[in-house]
Amino acid sequence: MEEEKRKSLSGENNEKTSGNPRRDFLKKFGLLGAAAATGGAAIYTGYRYEHSKGKHETVKVLTDDNRLVEIPADQVKDVTSDLKVLQTRGREGIKSRRWVMVIDLSKCRNARQCVNACQSAHQLRPYEYHINTLIMKEDQGTPPYFMPKPCQHCDNPPCVSVCPVDATFKRQDGIVLIDNERCIGCRFCIAACPYSARIFHWEKPKNAEANKDMTYDVELNVPQKKGTITKCLFSADRLREGELPYCVSACPNGVFYFGDENEDAVTNGTTKETVRLSTLLEDNGAYRLMPELGTDPRVYYLPPRNRLFDFPEDQQPGEHKDFIL
Amino acid sequence: MSGLKSTAQEWEVSEDKQQRLAPFAFNDQSVTAGEELYNTNCISCHGNPGQGNYQQLDPIPGDPATEKIQSNSDGSIYYKIYEGKGLMPSFRNILAPDEIWEVVAYIRSFNDSYKQLVAEVQKLENVRWSEIKILLALNRENKELTATVKGLEEDKWTPVPNTGLIVAAERYFGQLQIDEEKLTDEKGMASFTYPENIKGDTLGHVKLQSMLTDQDLFGRVSTDTTFRIGMLNDAQPLNKERALWNSNKKAPLWLIISYISVVLAVWGFIFYVLFQLRKIYFAGKKETVN
Structure with a gap:
């Protein structure tokens, strides 16, 4: 026994014990280090916990299923809407809906509230129109009237047929949208549209600098992009929230009706x-624009019968005094 | 031009409507609330009160601060906002009764000589019932919906007679009224005929809301009921069919077939030519060897 001890101390019996003192020392040191690190981490965590315990603020949050819950304020993370999510839902559209617009020409007095609301929502300049009120006169002897004209969101859209890059598309709920992330600015669609509903961004769009870091929402088409197309979107973002389009709710004269054909x-x-x-x-003898083209628009017009206003004398068909540059 | 315009100058309001009074006293709060509502709903035609910057329409909308509008009784202003006429839209579906009174309060704030008379609350106390409920029943044979209005009167449910009731179907942006407004009979019942071709959801369900119209008296009393009375909504997605404008996967078959065959034919021809050239090359080699 005495002999063995001596041997082990002198490092003669290497097989039985680790006789190498340096290795032994390192091993012990490593163990000690690990223990210290763990302990330190535990103490630090405890310290952090104690430190934050007093000033833990909670915030009330409404969950998806409409429950009001309280969570610690430091757990709140700002969710930025993901481009991919916006693109996917923008392409899919809203299930089992068929949006339809009815424009009553007898009520329009060119208040231009629809135009303004639209331009401010979609970040357009005063001379860039998604919807415009035209001064119409069919013939010499017939009276003039105002006609708001948005995109007709055709069920057989010629603009979508000609798009070479699948940038413009028709959704299941009938809305024709443009994805300006895909648009190459070839302007085939402008040429194809018989209603002149589309415009091209020749110059840098309004608020381009301010909206630089904004996530692109295909349902709002904001931020707008130079060298791409834009047009009326039936305010797809508002419809998702159960609200009427910007132009429809801005009109002071009851010109616009909007709803779901399925309902x-x-x-x-x-x-x-x-x-x-x-x-x-049926009651008002509604019609659609250029039905002979077979485009099948989703916008109906009620004829300007029993107009509610006199036509202003200073405005004549063909004249456009509607914006100031 | 139209009949509406010529009569617009004389806007008759019945005696009882004229004498109607606001259920609360106007104060700074109601004036501020009214100003906000005015700025959203009225300013585009009537302009800022007192500044005369209203739109030049026919009939002229008028500045609410002027004698023309201030000479109306509170009840008349309320009625005109509520009902609307010609160019003046009706605000019955936009503003709640209290909100209309707030707009009246705002308009009156431009009249220094105005002294408000507040409706006595007596009317409310006259209501016998402490609680009101509406039950809607379906009579499929007659295509009728029968509503029964009952009120809790000293622990007993008794019928509420002679009160206005409407039934409306829920739609995406609002309520679609079914039939007209009906008065309940002495049993507290009223029947509404629903149209056969009313549209329902994918199962034909229609969500109906029955509501008492006299909100001054009863407050907002309504009940939601769902019946399977509608036509099935079996409309297909508008981009389901194959079409020239649809996505690549839903392109017309003739287009897919003709496109693929043209591509195959062109490549086939190129490869055929290359193959022939190769044949010529080897044939030429053989000749020289022999």
Whole structure:
């Protein structure tokens, strides 16, 4: 026994014990180090916890399923809407809906509230139109009238057929949108559209600098991009939230009706009165623009019968005094 | 030009409507709330009160601060905002009764000589019932919806007679009224005929809201009921069919077939030519060897 001890100390019996003192020392030192690190981390965590315990603030948050919950304020992370999510839902559209717009020409007095609301929502300059009110006169002997003209969101859209890069598309709910992340600015669609609903950004769009870091929302088409197309989107972002389009709710004269053809109901943007679409179209002799082209528009017009206003004398058909550069 | 315009100057309001009074006293708060509502709903035609910057329309909308509008009774102003006429839209579906009164309060704040008369609350106390409920029943044979209005009167549910009731179907942007407004009979019942071709959801369900119209008296009393009375919504997505404008996967078959065959034919021809050249090359080699 005495002999063995001596041997081990002198490092003669290497097989039985680790006789190498340096290796032994390193091993022990490593163990000690690990223990110290763990302990230190534990103490630090405890310290952090104690430190933050007093000033832990909570915030109330409404969850997706409408429950009000309280969570620590430092757990709150700002969610920036992901481009991919916006693109996917923008392409899919809203299920089992068929949006339809009815424009009552007898009520329009060119208040231009629809134009202004649209331009401010979509960040357009005063001379860039998604919707415009035209001064119309069919013939010499016939009276003039105002006609708001947005994109017709055709069910057989010639603009979409000609797009070479799948940038413009029609969704299941009938809306024709443009993805300016894909648009190459070839302007085939402008040439194809019989309603002149599309415009091209020749120059840097309005607020381009301010919106630089904004995530692109295909349903709002903001931020707008130089060298791409833009047009009326039926305010797809508002429809998702159950709200009427910007132009429809801005009109002070009850010109616009908007609704879902599947529900056979349209709601007036001014009076918020909901009426049956089929009855409204039938009773007023509704028509659509250029039906002979077979484009099948989703915008109906009610003829300017019993107009509610006199046509202003200073405005003549063909003249455009509607914006100041 | 139209009948509406010529009569617009004389806007008759019935005696009882004229005498209607606001259920609360106007104060700074109601004036501020009214100003906000005015700026959203009225300013585009009537302009800023007192500044006369209203739109030049026919009939002239008028500045609310002027005698023309201030000479109206509170009830008349309320009625005109509520009902609307001609160019003046009705605000019945936009502003709640209290909100209309707030707009009236704002308009009155431009009239220094105005002294408000507040409706006595007596009317509210006259209501016998402490709680009101509406039950909606379906009579499929007659295509009728029967509403029964009952009120809790000293621990007993008794019918509420002679009160206005409307039934409306829920739509995406608002309520679509079914039939007209009906008065309940002495049993507290009223029947509404629903149209056969009303549109429902994918199962034909229609969500109906029955509501008492006299909100001054009862407050907002309504009940939601869902019945399977609508036509099935079996409309397909608008981009389901194959079409020239649809995505690549939904392109017309003739287009896919003709496109692929043209591509194959062109490549086939190129390869055929190359193959022939190769044949010529080897044939030429053989000749020289022999």
